[in-house]
Structures are given as structure tokens and as C-alpha cells.
Amino acid sequence: MKKSANIIQKSSENFYYLLLIKRNSYKSFFIILFVIFISSLNASAQQCFFHLSTADNTESVNKEGRTYFVELQNKGNEVANINLTVLNSNAEINPDKTDNSKNVNLTATILSEDGLTILNNVQLQPNQILKFLVKITVPVGTSIEHWNSMLLKATTDLCPDYSSTLKLHTFIPNQNDK
Numbered sequence: 583m584k585k586s587a588n589i590i591q592k593s594s595e596n597f598y599y600l601l602l603i604k605r606n607s608y609k610s611f612f613i614i615l616f617v618i619f620i621s622s623l624n625a626s627a628q629q630c631f632f633h634l635s636t637a638d639n640t641e642s643v644n645k646e647g648r649t650y651f652v653e654l655q656n657k658g659n660e661v662a663n664i665n666l667t668v669l670n671s672n673a674e675i676n677p678d679k680t681d682n683s684k685n686v687n688l689t690a691t692i693l694s695e696d697g698l699t700i701l702n703n704v705q706l707q708p709n710q711i712l713k714f715l716v717k718i719t720v721p722v723g724t725s726i727e728h729w730n731s732m733l734l735k736a737t738t739d740l741c742p743d744y745s746s747t748l749k750l751h752t753f754i755p756n757q758n759d760k
Contacts, residue, residue, distance in 0.1 A: 630658060631658040634653070634654055634736050634748040642755050643753070652713070652715065652716055652734065654746075658708060662705070664703070664736050665702050665703050666702055669733050671732065672731050674731060682731070684725070690716055718732065730751070731752075732751075733748075735747045
């Protein structure tokens with residue numbers, strides 16, 4: 583009887599030991615999966631890291647238009663094919679805190695530093711900076727004494743959830759007041 587109790591006790595200890603090993607192996611497995619998941623997220627974020635900037639994004643326009651000087655920098659560690667778009671986006675409050683309901687639509691063109699039209703797609707090497715212009719013009723018949731807000735957006739197909747945006751606010755003054 584003593585022998586069978588001793589065998590049962592050893593079996594119980596072995597079973598408990600196997601459960602601990604199994605439990606620890608599951609923990610190790612999940613920790614390894616978590617580390618792989620985090621490192622893959624970090625690697626994909628490194629691929630898509632670019633930034634749009636300008637010295638001044640609020641200006642008034644004259645008869646010739648208004649030119650914004652913009653920089654796009656690829657801060658990632660890979661070559662990036664970046665799509666540039668610029669659209670009227672009059673949904674936010676104006677810089678002078680006036681209501682946006684009377685904002686007007688203007689025309690925008692993306693130009694190189696030497697004034698040539700840039701297609702929507704540019705390729706940047708890691709840490710490369712592209713300097714370009716956004717030329718804003720006022721279509722004939724546009725109301726004066728109103729604001730416009732353009733949204734300049736840089737995206738890439740490599741990371742569809744990542745983008746860099748820049749708001750360009752333009753005021754259309756009464757040219758006769760000058």
C-alpha cells in the first residue's frame with residue numbers, strides 16, 4: 583500500500599512538473615510572438631517617415647497669385663515614392679478665427695524650384711529633401727475678402743495608412759484697397 587501511495591505521489595509530482603513546463607513553454611512562445619510582432623511594426627514604420635514643412639503657411643494673394651515654398655523630407659531609411667496632392671479643404675476655422683462657410687475655392691499647382699510642373703509622384707532617397715513650390719491662383723469671378731484653405735498631402739503606396747499633411751491658408755484681399 584505504501585508502495586502504491588509512493589507511486590501515486592511521484593506520478594502527481596511528475597504531472598505537476600509537466601504542467602509547469604507546458605505553461606512556461608506557452609509563455610515563452612507568446613513572448614517570442616509579441617517581440618516579432620512589435621519589431622515588424624517598427625520596421626514598417628521606418629519605411630514610411632516623411633515630413634512636409636513650410637516657413638509660412640498663411641498669406642494673402644495678389645493679382646499674380648501666391649507662392650508657398652515647401653520642403654518634403656524623407657526621414658525614413660528606404661527610397662520612397664511619394665504622391666503629392668493639393669486640394670481645396672475649407673472645412674476648418676480660418677486663421678483669423680472667422681467662420682469658414684464663405685471660404686472660396688482657388689487653383690493650386692505644384693511646381694519645381696525652377697517653376698516646372700511636378701507630376702504627382704516624386705522619388706526621394708533616405709534623408710533627401712525636395713524643395714518645391716505650391717502656386718495658388720484666383721479664378722476669375724472669385725469673391726474677395728474671403729479665405730481659402732488648401733490641403734497639401736504626401737502619401738505612399740508602401741504605407742497606405744501613413745501621410746504627411748500641410749494646410750495652406752490664403753486670403754483674397756480687395757486689390758482696390760492698396
